[in-house]
Amino acid sequence: MDNKSLMCVLVSDFNLQNLAGYVTNDSHFPSVKAITAPFGQPVATLLNRELPCWQNTPDVAVIWTQPQSVAPAFKALLNYERVQLQTVLQQVDEYCALLVNMSEWVKYALVPSWVLPSYRSVFGILDMQTEIGLTNTIMRMNLRLAENLDKASNIYVLNTHDWIAQAGIQAFSPKLWYLGKIPFANEVFKAAARDIKAALRGMLGYARKLIIVDLDDTLWGGIVGDTGWENLVLGGHHHLGEAYADFQHALKSLQNRGILLAIVSKNEEQVALEAIRKHPEMVLKLDDFAGWRINWQDKVENIIDLMTELNLGPQSAVFIDDNPAERARVKESLSEILVPDWPDDPLFYPAALFSLRCFELPSLSQEDLDRTTMYLSENKRRKLKKTVSSLEEWLKRLAIRVHIEELHPANLQRATQLMNKTNQMNLSTRRMSEAELISWAQQEHHWLWTLRVSDKFGDAGLTGIVSLKIQDQRAQIVDFILSCRVLGRKIEETMLARAIHHAQALGIDNVYARYIPTPKNKPCLDFFKSPASRFQQQGDCFVRDGKQSFPIPEHIEIVLTQK
Amino acid sequence: MDAKIAQMLFSVIDELNQMRPTDDHLVKDLEMPLSGDSGILDSAGLINLIAVTEQKAAEELGRPLVLTDERTLSQVNQVFQTLGTLAEYIHLRLNEKNDG
Numbered sequence: 001m002d003n004k005s006l007m008c009v010l011v012s013d014f015n016l017q018n019l020a021g022y023v024t025n026d027s028h029f030p031s032v033k034a035i036t037a038p039f040g041q042p043v044a045t046l047l048n049r050e051l052p053c054w055q056n057t058p059d060v061a062v063i064w065t066q067p068q069s070v071a072p073a074f075k076a077l078l079n080y081e082r083v084q085l086q087t088v089l090q091q092v093d094e095y096c097a098l099l100v101n102m103s104e105w106v107k108y109a110l111v112p113s114w115v116l117p118s119y120r121s122v123f124g125i126l127d128m129q130t131e132i133g134l135t136n137t138i139m140r141m142n143l144r145l146a147e148n149l150d151k152a153s154n155i156y157v158l159n160t161h162d163w164i165a166q167a168g169i170q171a172f173s174p175k176l177w178y179l180g181k182i183p184f185a186n187e188v189f190k191a192a193a194r195d196i197k198a199a200l201r202g203m204l205g206y207a208r209k210l211i212i213v214d215l216d217d218t219l220w221g222g223i224v225g226d227t228g229w230e231n232l233v234l235g236g237h238h239h240l241g242e243a244y245a246d247f248q249h250a251l252k253s254l255q256n257r258g259i260l261l262a263i264v265s266k267n268e269e270q271v272a273l274e275a276i277r278k279h280p281e282m283v284l285k286l287d288d289f290a291g292w293r294i295n296w297q298d299k300v301e302n303i304i305d306l307m308t309e310l311n312l313g314p315q316s317a318v319f320i321d322d323n324p325a326e327r328a329r330v331k332e333s334l335s336e337i338l339v340p341d342w343p344d345d346p347l348f349y350p351a352a353l354f355s356l357r358c359f360e361l362p363s364l365s366q367e368d369l370d371r372t373t374m375y376l377s378e379n380k381r382r383k384l385k386k387t388v389s390s391l392e393e394w395l396k397r398l399a400i401r402v403h404i405e406e407l408h409p410a411n412l413q414r415a416t417q418l419m420n421k422t423n424q425m426n427l428s429t430r431r432m433s434e435a436e437l438i439s440w441a442q443q444e445h446h447w448l449w450t451l452r453v454s455d456k457f458g459d460a461g462l463t464g465i466v467s468l469k470i471q472d473q474r475a476q477i478v479d480f481i482l483s484c485r486v487l488g489r490k491i492e493e494t495m496l497a498r499a500i501h502h503a504q505a506l507g508i509d510n511v512y513a514r515y516i517p518t519p520k521n522k523p524c525l526d527f528f529k530s531p532a533s534r535f536q537q538q539g540d541c542f543v544r545d546g547k548q549s550f551p552i553p554e555h556i557e558i559v560l561t562q563k
Numbered sequence: 564m565d566a567k568i569a570q571m572l573f574s575v576i577d578e579l580n581q582m583r584p585t586d587d588h589l590v591k592d593l594e595m596p597l598s599g600d601s602g603i604l605d606s607a608g609l610i611n612l613i614a615v616t617e618q619k620a621a622e623e624l625g626r627p628l629v630l631t632d633e634r635t636l637s638q639v640n641q642v643f644q645t646l647g648t649l650a651e652y653i654h655l656r657l658n659e660k661n662d663g
Contacts (some may be wrong), residue, residue: 015607017582017607018582018611021581021582021583021584022581022582024584025581025582025583025584025585170618173614175613175614175617175631176610176611176614179610179613179614179631180606180607180610180611182610185618186578186582186611186614186615190581
């Protein structure tokens, strides 16, 4: 992982120095250097780009305010004056306009939602009444905030109520407020720092994509090899059975959001699979798992094997096992896999799963939602590969179709997501926000194409990006990004063909690509070094000069959508 | 009680260090200067020290402690001169309560 520190600006009407400390000292990836803008002036700070805090283009800004500081009408309501809800919401709109304007100065902006101390619910039953109740108004303000900021692609609203709940009854600190204008206890800031770091991991493409689970005493209670599937503790009117079923529901819900599930278990495969197929209370079915290794081999070897099959790196995975010895073995051998400490009591399994802060995605694309289906299709491709005599024959029988189109608002979100999370087949590993990417692509002499790959087994979605920059009669391939889902099907050659063909159509025969090494992108170097790329290496560049065309691989059907 | 107070103050230091730059960590030493001319803490640091000490006193010693009263703040440089002077002051205050 890239260890360069991200620059984070904290803007607030109160003192966020403690949060800055927690965010900066948090040892989890990514490294962040947090600075505070002068507190007490959030609106002035959002209006003035010339302030020192905005210099050097910060990566992220956190704008955390108290509601009364940005909505004077709400301040009046705090004094129980008569206030029209519409006035409050209009002031929220005005504040949101400032945030949207500021969001162009940073890659990402995070806006914690507004909260009120629970002791402000003086009038109890009136608290939820429209235009009277403070809580009612705060809820509407937060809803309006979220709706307004939904329109900005790089602003995310964070749930402050969750941090308050984690901090408990001491969440609001009158002591810190009167001494230092710090409204919250440090437990709130610790929870906020954890969520900010989790959000940044998601934005940088380091959200976990795969949960590998054990079976016995993890997915169900009991040892299936000893008791038989009929006697497993799962579902029914039993507190433990219900907890195991709920844990499966929790896994299924994450799968519905695009997280892959897989099994690594020491068991007889047939016995375990029979349990999954036949147990009437199994929530998860075999089709819910992208893969499994059920045997008596070492779990570390099984995990490596499984992840190779799924084309995923260890930084993508979470391993859940009730056995501390197995967890320790995996943690020690595969340090990039997240191996959470797991509760001894199965009643806490569902909560432990939902408490993991590692699945955060900045957006949810159709590709995310269809991920399990895609991996099941990949299994079918692999089976086909075993039945044919050559690679060419296999590729031909896949009937691959590649839709190539330029960047536009409809594919921008997915293209940005792909750009920010692809590590292996990535020439320059640029990380950009949606605004930055579209801005780059719209510049004169810049072109960027996205590739959507499908075949007879399914649609892999938008899985490739190639971009070109023309300068001084030379064409530079700036981005060359391909999801590992479709590697090795000559999509790489198709991407080069697109870029080279475009350059030649503009009368430019000198095409080059500059490889920028990272700890993860050697597969890209290997491809450019291979005869398939038809480029010559010159230092850190790969160069191609000449009028000869670069044909599209025979087995690929191209559908080109021009602007 | 003295050892318990020192231990409680060391856990306060752990807590404060989570907010401080790694090259500016406080050390668990009763001689460590806190406030005053040679003190390490700025005003924000002193505020956090007070708040966390009160919290830890309640959690670890089971005793309420108020360090923002006029008596304490009128002698702030003496009370918070070092971690040791703070320990002595806490000992004094808690014993006064016992006497009462």
